[in-house]
Every structure is written in C-alpha cells, then in structure tokens.
Amino acid sequence: xxxxxxxxxxxxxxxxxxxxxxxxxxxxxxxxxxxxxxxxxxxxxxxxxxxxxxxxxxxxxxxxxxxxxxxxxxxxxxxxxxxxxxxxxxxxxxxxxxxxxxxxxxxxxxxxxxxxxxxxxxxxxxxxxxxxxxxxxxxxxxxxxxxxxxxxxxxxxxxxxxxxxxxxxxxxxxxxxxxxxxxxxxxxxxxxxxxxxxxxxxxxxxxxxxxxxxxxxxxxxxxxxxxxxxxxxxxxxxxxxxxxxxxxxx
Ligand code: 13P
Numbered sequence: 001x002x003x004x005x006x007x008x009x010x011x012x013x014x015x016x017x018x019x020x021x022x023x024x025x026x027x028x029x030x031x032x033x034x035x036x037x038x039x040x041x042x043x044x045x046x047x048x049x050x051x052x053x054x055x056x057x058x059x060x061x062x063x064x065x066x067x068x069x070x071x072x073x074x075x076x077x078x079x080x081x082x083x084x085x086x087x088x089x090x091x092x093x094x095x096x097x098x099x100x101x102x103x104x105x106x107x108x109x110x111x112x113x114x115x116x117x118x119x120x121x122x123x124x125x126x127x128x129x130x131x132x133x134x135x136x137x138x139x140x141x142x143x144x145x146x147x148x149x150x151x152x153x154x155x156x157x158x159x160x161x162x163x164x165x166x167x168x169x170x171x172x173x174x175x176x177x178x179x180x181x182x183x184x185x186x187x188x189x190x191x192x193x194x195x196x197x198x199x200x201x202x203x204x205x206x207x208x209x210x211x212x213x214x215x216x217x218x219x220x221x222x223x224x225x226x227x228x229x230x231x232x233x234x235x236x237x238x239x240x241x242x243x244x245x246x247x248x249x250x
C-alpha cells in the first residue's frame with residue numbers, strides 16, 4: 001500500500017508575513033488529514049522559519065531545488081546538507097520551471113537527485129512533456145527518457161527512496177488540468193517502465209500528479225489507481241484549498 005503524498009510547491013511566492021499566516025492555517029487543519037503525508041516546499045530563504053513553525057506538527061518540509069554539488073565554490077547554490085541542517089526532508093528536482101526555464105539537462109537533474117539522496121533528503125523527481133511533445137505523440141518517450149537519466153546513472157534501486165511527480169508542462173499554471181484518464185495513462189506507463197527493471201521498486205514507487213490540481217478536481221485525480229498524491233502550485237498558497245486537496249488524498 002503506497003501512502004499518498006501531497007506536497008505544496010510555493011514557488012517564488014510569499015512574504016515572511018504571508019508564510020507565517022499560511023503555515024498557521026495549515027497547522028490548524030492538518031489534524032483532519034488522515035492518510036496523506038503533507039509536505040510544503042518553501043522558498044529556500046523561508047525554510048528556516050517554516051522549519052521552526054511546523055515543528056511538532058504533521059507537516060513536513062521540502063525545498064524546491066538542491067545543488068548537484070556537495071560543497072565548494074558554487075555561488076548562489078544550496079547543498080543538500082545545508083537543507084538537511086534546517087529539517088528539510090524532501091527536495092524537488094527537475095521541475096519544468098528549471099528544466100525549461102533555466103535550461104537544466106536530464107543529466108544535471110539526475111545529479112541533483114543523487115545529491116539529495118546523498119544528503120539524506122528524499123528527491124521528488126519531476127518529469128513531464130511539453131504541449132508540442134504531447135501533440136507529436138511522444139509523451140511516453142519523454143517521460144521514459146527523463147526517468148532513464150536517473151535509472152541509468154544510479155540504478156533502479158535509487159528510486160526506492162524517492163517520489164516521482166508527473167507534471168505535464170502544458171497543465172502547469174494554465175488551469176488546464178490533465179483529465180484523470182490522461183494522467184492515469186501516463187502514471188501507469190511510468191510504473192510499467194520502472195517495472196521492466198524491478199517490479200518491487202515499481203509497485204512501491206509513489207507517483208504524484210501536478211498541474212492545475214485544485215480543491216475541485218483533486219478527488220477525481222487522486223482516485224486513479226496509479227496516482228499517489230499531488231504536487232500543487234497555485235492552490236497550495238491557500239490553506240483551505242491545500243487542506244481540501246490533502247484530505248482528498250486520504
Ligand atoms: P500549478 O498547480 O500552479 O499548476 O503548479 C503545478 C506545479 O508546477 C507544482 O510543482
């Protein structure tokens with residue numbers, strides 16, 4: 001049985017004041033979430049503050065990125081060990097806003113995945129196709145290639161201690177959610193792709209859906225057999241909406 005995991009990706013949003021307010025709202029309601037693991041991925045500068053605020057609650061902390069390097073002369077980068085120092089347990093790697101917005105390659109994302117694990121963090125590996133790739137009919141090839149960058153470099157076993165987030169790029173921040181059937185199809189494909197190498201790892205792998213998931217559409221998406229949670233952008237900035245999604249996850 002895979003425990004559902006719902007994570008909020010706050011992206012580059014918020015102020016110290018709004019972050020405090022949001023966490024207070026989440027703490028007030030998280031007790032009504034039964035089964036799902038609840039994670040918030042705050043901007044790095046707020047991780048220390050959020051770490052203190054969520055202490056003693058069921059809310060776990062994640063970062064939105066991590067350096068591929070362990071330490072050294074990498075101006076502006078933040079290492080997994082530094083994130084760990086502040087109680088961060090998860091690290092998003094390969095978000096499309098970094099792959100496509102900041103030119104991160106499959107190889108760099110795989111290195112970040114490994115760096116996160118080496119520092120004791122659980123990577124949330126984002127994969128997903130662009131609109132033109134979906135229209136060309138290469139969605140599965142794109143997702144397989146992004147998965148294989150990690151599997152070929154670090155072995156299928158490395159997926160054991162990770163989460164995958166399928167985020168079709170055309171659904172992110174657009175209000176155009178993948179239909180439950182469209183999402184389930186890709187999730188099942190990704191699981192089957194991993195199962196070709198290791199059926200046990202595939203069966204245990206949690207695969208989140210991300211892309212315009214909200215309080216209204218979450219239940220239907222999360223009811224799909226291979227959808228094990230959500231990675232939520234815009235709707236994670238409102239405590240009530242995010243908690244509704246978390247409750248829909250179990
Ligand atoms: P939205 O929920 O705003 O579409 O963003 C999804 C996302 O990118 C989460 O990582």
